[in-house]
Amino acid sequence: MENxxxxxxxxxxxxxVVNIGPQHPSTHGVLRLQATLDGETxxxxxxxxxxxxxxxxxxxxxxxxxxxxxxxxxxxxxxxxINNQACSLAIEKGLQIEIPPRAKALRIIMAELQRLTSHxxxxxxxxxxxxxxxxxxxxxxDRERILELFEENTGNRLTMNYITPGGVMFDVLPxxxxxxxxxxxxxxxxxxEYDTLITGNIIFQHRLKGVGVLPKELAISLGCTGPVARAxxxxxxxxxxxxxxxxxxLDFKEVVFDGCxxxxxxxxxxxxxxxxxxxxxxxxDNLPEGEFRAKLKGIVKLPVGEYYQRVETARGELGVYIVxxxxxxxxxxxxxxxxxxxxxxxxxxxxxxKIGDLMASMATIDLVIPDIDR
Amino acid sequence: xxxxxxxxxxxxxxHDSLSGxxxxxxxLFSEFVLAGIAMILLVVALxxxxxxxxxxxxxxxxxxxxxNRVGLxxxxxxxxxxxxxxxxxxxxxxxxxxxxxxxxxxxxxxxSFMALAPISYGPGMQxxxxxxxxLYVTAVSSIGVIGILMAGWxxxxxxxxxxxxxxxxxxxxxELSAGLSIVAVIAMCGSLSVSEIIASQADGWWVFKGHLPxxxxxxxxxxxxxxxxxxxxxxxxxxxSELTAGYHTEFSGMQFGMFYLTEYINMVxxxxxxxxxxxxxxxxxxxxxxxxxxxxxxxIPSFVWFFGKVFFIIFLMMWFRWTFPRLRIDQxxxxxxxxxxxxxxxNIVIVAFITVMGWHF
Numbered sequence: 001m002e003n004x005x006x007x008x009x010x011x012x013x014x015x016x017v018v019n020i021g022p023q024h025p026s027t028h029g030v031l032r033l034q035a036t037l038d039g040e041t042x043x044x045x046x047x048x049x050x051x052x053x054x055x056x057x058x059x060x061x062x063x064x065x066x067x068x069x070x071x072x073x074x075x076x077x078x079x080x081x082i083n084n085q086a087c088s089l090a091i092e093k094g095l096q097i098e099i100p101p102r103a104k105a106l107r108i109i110m111a112e113l114q115r116l117t118s119h120x121x122x123x124x125x126x127x128x129x130x131x132x133x134x135x136x137x138x139x140x141x142d143r144e145r146i147l148e149l150f151e152e153n154t155g156n157r158l159t160m161n162y163i164t165p166g167g168v169m170f171d172v173l174p175x176x177x178x179x180x181x182x183x184x185x186x187x188x189x190x191x192x193e194y195d196t197l198i199t200g201n202i203i204f205q206h207r208l209k210g211v212g213v214l215p216k217e218l219a220i221s222l223g224c225t226g227p228v229a230r231a232x233x234x235x236x237x238x239x240x241x242x243x244x245x246x247x248x249x250l251d252f253k254e255v256v257f258d259g260c261x262x263x264x265x266x267x268x269x270x271x272x273x274x275x276x277x278x279x280x281x282x283x284x285d286n287l288p289e290g291e292f293r294a295k296l297k298g299i300v301k302l303p304v305g306e307y308y309q310r311v312e313t314a315r316g317e318l319g320v321y322i323v324x325x326x327x328x329x330x331x332x333x334x335x336x337x338x339x340x341x342x343x344x345x346x347x348x349x350x351x352x353x354k355i356g357d358l359m360a361s362m363a364t365i366d367l368v369i370p371d372i373d374r
Numbered sequence: 375x376x377x378x379x380x381x382x383x384x385x386x387x388x389h390d391s392l393s394g395x396x397x398x399x400x401x402l403f404s405e406f407v408l409a410g411i412a413m414i415l416l417v418v419a420l421x422x423x424x425x426x427x428x429x430x431x432x433x434x435x436x437x438x439x440x441x442n443r444v445g446l447x448x449x450x451x452x453x454x455x456x457x458x459x460x461x462x463x464x465x466x467x468x469x470x471x472x473x474x475x476x477x478x479x480x481x482x483x484x485x486s487f488m489a490l491a492p493i494s495y496g497p498g499m500q501x502x503x504x505x506x507x508x509l510y511v512t513a514v515s516s517i518g519v520i521g522i523l524m525a526g527w528x529x530x531x532x533x534x535x536x537x538x539x540x541x542x543x544x545x546x547x548x549e550l551s552a553g554l555s556i557v558a559v560i561a562m563c564g565s566l567s568v569s570e571i572i573a574s575q576a577d578g579w580w581v582f583k584g585h586l587p588x589x590x591x592x593x594x595x596x597x598x599x600x601x602x603x604x605x606x607x608x609x610x611x612x613x614x615s616e617l618t619a620g621y622h623t624e625f626s627g628m629q630f631g632m633f634y635l636t637e638y639i640n641m642v643x644x645x646x647x648x649x650x651x652x653x654x655x656x657x658x659x660x661x662x663x664x665x666x667x668x669x670x671x672x673x674i675p676s677f678v679w680f681f682g683k684v685f686f687i688i689f690l691m692m693w694f695r696w697t698f699p700r701l702r703i704d705q706x707x708x709x710x711x712x713x714x715x716x717x718x719x720x721n722i723v724i725v726a727f728i729t730v731m732g733w734h735f
Contacts, residue, residue, distance in 0.1 A: 018532045026615040040536070040703055129615045131606055131700025137436040197697075203607055204699045355536070355616050356702035 015043055022051045026129045026359050029369025033346070033358075040354045045347050053373040060333045065091050065300040066165060068333070073159035075337065076371035078118040079313035081110045084163040089244055090309035090320040091165040094302035101288040103167030104245045109180070109283050110154075110162060111245075111311075112276040116187065117146045118314035119269045119276075122366045126266070127198050129363035130207050135198055142190045145183055149176075165300065167293030177284055184277050184284075191273060199270065208263040212349040212361030215260055222348075223341040226316025227272065228365055231265040233258035238312040252279050265364035299328050315339055315366060339371040382498030409501055413490060417639055424638045425452045427685075428692055435696045456631065464627035467530070474528035479625065479632035482521035486639040489514045492568050493646045496656045496676040500569065507568035508560065511647055512553050515602070518640065519545040522604075522611065525633070526621040537620025540703055541611030545602055547710040552598035554718040555591035558725045559584065559651045572655035578662070579654035585733075587725045592652045594718055599644035600691050601706070603637060607698035610706060641688055649683035656680040 021032040030051035036044040056075060060068035069087045073080040085107055092099060124139025147157045153172045154162035162169050198204050214224070219232040229236050237254040239247040255271040257264040302324035310319045316338025323332040342365050350358045388408070392401045426441070426449060433440025441448030466475055492507035494500040504510055519542055526538020560566060562584055563574035577583070581592050601608035612620035622633045649655060656676035660668045701709065 016532060018536075025618060037532075037536075040540075127699060131609065131613070131615060132698060133432075134436050134696050137438065141437055198699070201699065203701055203705075206705060207699060207702060354702055354704060356610075356613075356700070359616050 013038065020358075022048075026362060027369070028125060028367065031343075031367065031369045031372070035355075035358070037355070040356075042350055042353055042355065042358060045350055045358070047343055047346060049343075049373055051373065052370050054370075056374045057333050057335055061330055064328050065302065065330065066296075068330070069164060070159075070161050072335070073161055074370065075335065075374055076313055076315060076318070076339065076368045077158055078121060078368055079114055079315065079318075080159050080161075081107075081114040081163055082311055082313040083318060084161060085111055085245070086309055086311040086313075086318050086320045088163050088165045089311065090307050090322050091300065091302065093309055094305065094307045094322065094324060095165070095296070095300065097166065097294050097296075099167045099294045100291040101246075102171075102290050103292050103294070105283045105287055106168050106172060106292065107163050107245050108247065108250070109280050110150075110160075110168075112279045113146055113149070113180075115276045115314045116273055117143045119273050120146075122269060122314075123194060123198075126363040126366070127204070129359045130204060132198065132201075132204070135194070138190070138193065138197070142187060145186065149179060149183060152176075152179075164293070166296045167291070169293075171292040177287060180280070181284060184281060187273075187277060191270075194270070199266075205263065207356070207360050208261065208266055208364065210261050210263075211353065211357045212262045212265075212364065213260050214345050214349050216258070218348060219260075219345070222344040224316070224345050225338050225341060226312070226314070227255075227265055227268040228316065228342045228345060230254070230256045231268045231364075232260045236317065238310050238317050242310055244309070244311060250279055250282055262360050262364040265366075269366075301326060301328050302330075310336075313338055315368065315371070316342060335374060337371045337374060339367050339369075343367055343372055381496055385498070413487065413501070417487060417490065417642070420642050421635050421638045422452045424641065424688065425455075427688070428638075431689065431692045432696050435693075459628050459631040462627035464625075464629045467624055469530045470624065471528035471530070474524045475624075476629070478521045478525035478528060479629045479636075481524065482518050482636045483632045483639070485514060485517045485521065486636050486643060488517075489643045490639075490646075493643075494568050494572060494650065494655055495680050499656075499677065503567060503569045505565075505567045507566060508556060508571065508647070508651065509566050511643065512549070512556065515640070515643060516545065516549050518636070522621050525625070529621070529624040531624050533617040533619070534621050534623045537611045537613065537617045537623070540613070541604060541621060543703070544604070544608060544610060544706060547707055548598040548601040548608075548714075551594050551710060551714040551718045552602060554715070554722055555595040555598065556647070556651055558588055558591040558718075558722055561722065561725050561729050562588070568650055568655075571651060572657060575654040575657055578660070579652065579657070581652040584725075585728060587721050587728065588652065590721055591718070591725075592648070594714055594721075595648055595652065596687065596690060598710075598714065599648060600694055601710075603640040603644055603691070605637070605641070605691060606695040607700050608706060609695075609700060610703055613700060615700075641691060642684065645684045645687035645691070646680075648687050649680060653683045653687075655683075 015036050015038045018035050018037055019032055020035050021027040022030040027033065032048040032051065034046040034048060035042055056071050060071055063071070069084050072083040072087050075083055120139045120143045124136040127135035150160055151157045153176055154160045154169070214228065214232045216233045219229045219234050224232070224234070225236050233256060235254060235256050240254050252275045255268050255275060257268050302322065304324055304326045307322045307324070308319060310317050317336070318338055319336030321334040321336070322330045325331040345365060346362065350361050353361070389401070389405065392404055396404070429451070430440040441451035444450040444454045466472065489511050491502045492500070492504050492510055494503070522541045523538045526534040526541070529535070559571065559580050562580065563571055565571060565574070580588050604611045612622075617623070622630055625633060656679050658671040658674060658676070658679050660671060
């Protein structure tokens, strides 16, 4: 009673826990974030995984080397081509075969187109997480054009399974090069539209600048890769450091920004779209003729040993580790998923920020949940 | 003939024929009932038009067609949606505060209806010409936030609570600059009555003849008005990607429908006040000196002018919504308390100075 006129002591304000997910519009999948909030401020955040764990690694161990590739399309479904490419490269490493130059070129074209679709979709969903709905429709319009091209040439839109051990599944149609060239001109026009609509928007910039700061040291120690790490000034592009399928012969820049915040992550991805277009353009002008697939035996058996292959997906470094006992199935398969490591960054960069910032950080980290759980 | 037509002729005829039939008390009562029915019909018609318009505008901006299956060009889509909402169960979870939960949607809807009372739609086409008309509108429209807080609190849902708290902070803040920007005009015309504010603009709308300060006040009013209606880029109370649906997360069926309807009616109220105060209400657009042009403008009926202006402002608000990303809560409050409010206060001082010196037209 004697303290009637003093302000409320601090212990009368109460923290509360909100489960963001597993069903939530902006987790883009079944990720559950257990957030401890003090009003609007995030005090602690704990990601809970496993809602979409399908045991892909274990399933792969019961399938043949040519067969398990189909499962890997379902991990990071926005980088299906690149996942297939990683597995194919690991198997080719074990078999010690060289694939035809046309197959290499087609693989890179498909992988870069895949990166384009992934970043375009990310652009739309990132803007939608920040409350702008219209960009989502623009992004889907542009992604649709590329998916149509995929459908025409590979038979599928999302889980293509086009890249196989030894090369690619089929040759592309004769119209492919012409259509792709027309498409790239369009995509360049779309990019200008993106910049006028969202990149230059003052609200958008204020929502991202200085939000979700991931320092360089933290990014390295958490094992972040891909655009997330490159926005923190970590040079880590697998295409540059461990070139595969002839990336070393191509001219492209590794996009590194050192702003460490969500805005840098946004800029990295926008610039990567331009670099991908540049890579594809180099290959289209002189696409090698010849075989599209090296001859392989019906049942592939890898020699006893351990094989590791890393590639750069749209979200970071994907590692495929195969242990072979000489049989027709992998003895052990381990997939190093980029999203799993990038998820680790969510907690340190969001503590102390507002709920709106959590969405901005999550949007620019760009998680694909099935890749986290596998 | 048409030009000399006054809506008050009709109301006068109704009044005369009613008082011929019954006592003055009953006459007044039946006139209230008639006016109420007329208002409800008007509001429902406006809401239907606005929902359809929003979906078409959104479709136009998002490379889509919008509704085009039910009825001609999808014009019956809204009725189909409302019918669906009416058929759905108004579900309430076990742990809600039943009374507040059921009362909140009714309160917000009723309050938004109340704010329409002093609006003038045309010469003589006004329910209640109060001498404090504009003050009444601003006062009543701020009661709505209590309904939103009720909804958020009674839902017993943390998302709802966060949304309601955001909405409370936001509406209370933006009421200030919305009110102050109206005060700028009131200072110049010297009256709070809606009909007098409109009459004072007969020689030019305030947004044109009030010099730069009134134009500035108009811009502030549109920003603050958008914030008051909880629409993007200020839709933090709903914030779909953060709070799923904010304060009406737990509402379903027609209870949700009432919140949805309220959003549109609030938009109408904000736009009507803006049209009345800044854009000359139902007065036609005149350019001084161009008599032929002015005469042609006079031929357009006054309610067409009024609703034309209202829909123009509503279109602006829709344009905002489908273009801008959402602000964060601290940015939202910073915008109000650090920029809009000080600027409107400075603006009022300038307006007062102009008024005292008699520099306005």
